[in-house]
Amino acid sequence: MSLKSLYLGAAALAVVFGAPSAFAQPAQNVILVHGALVDGSGWRGVYERLVAKGLKVTVVQEPNTSLADDVQAVHRAIEQQSGPVVLVGHSYGGQIITEAGVDPKVSALVYVAAIVPDVGEGVGDLFETWPSPTADAFKPTSDGFLLFDPAKFRAGFAADLSKAETDFMTDSQVPVSAKILGTKTQHAAWKTKPSYGIVAGLDMAVSAEAERSMYKRASAKVTEVPGASHAVYISHPREVADVIAEAASK
Numbered sequence: 001m002s003l004k005s006l007y008l009g010a011a012a013l014a015v016v017f018g019a020p021s022a023f024a025q026p027a028q029n030v031i032l033v034h035g036a037l038v039d040g041s042g043w044r045g046v047y048e049r050l051v052a053k054g055l056k057v058t059v060v061q062e063p064n065t066s067l068a069d070d071v072q073a074v075h076r077a078i079e080q081q082s083g084p085v086v087l088v089g090h091s092y093g094g095q096i097i098t099e100a101g102v103d104p105k106v107s108a109l110v111y112v113a114a115i116v117p118d119v120g121e122g123v124g125d126l127f128e129t130w131p132s133p134t135a136d137a138f139k140p141t142s143d144g145f146l147l148f149d150p151a152k153f154r155a156g157f158a159a160d161l162s163k164a165e166t167d168f169m170t171d172s173q174v175p176v177s178a179k180i181l182g183t184k185t186q187h188a189a190w191k192t193k194p195s196y197g198i199v200a201g202l203d204m205a206v207s208a209e210a211e212r213s214m215y216k217r218a219s220a221k222v223t224e225v226p227g228a229s230h231a232v233y234i235s236h237p238r239e240v241a242d243v244i245a246e247a248a249s250k
Helices: 003-017 040-052 067-079 093-100 123-129 150-157 163-171 178-182 208-217 237-249
Strands: 029-033 056-060 085-090 106-112 138-140 145-148 195-200 221-225
Touching (some): 029 093, 040 237, 067 085, 085 093, 085 237, 123 208, 145 150, 150 163, 195 208, 195 237, 208 221, 221 237
Parallel strands (some): 085 106, 195 221
């Protein structure tokens, strides 16, 4: 099933029900979406802080096999929620929540060191406009997936984490399908949903400049974390959780 057919009905409903005024109560549900190369375990610090604030939190483990598969994993999680939902995406997870966010249950979007594509744009298009400082760090596999060069992982992805932590992340990478780079976004939920953006000031994967530009285009409320790497959600969980809690409270 194509993304277009999968979301046609949801997108139409979002026009009617997706505006902020359609939600009479704050969101109690938060869904956390990881990006490429990692899994959902990195959200642990953010998860614990949000739960302590009384929010119901779900961590999606999307497969990184295609944009359609990854978005469907998020929709599966949304289906399980009762009431408004805040979607949070890190890195490539920004494209996932941009698509999945048209679901009528979604009240707000939070982008964490993330890409924010418009309709017709893919990851590759965004990196042509705003080149990644570590574009040469990706290594292809024989079956069409990408991994981050182990020798460059810490400096390029998580320079503000300990060597022990980044060694584990390097050795537990989740390969991402190379075809995702060329997959175009078909719906841009940020056009109808309130958006928040977290800039990682020392991001060497997406770059702080790219994040600021994409967040500005999406009219997102921006929070800067000056000394953070691309793994800001791991190294600065309090700051990230505070932004998500703010998005849920509106």
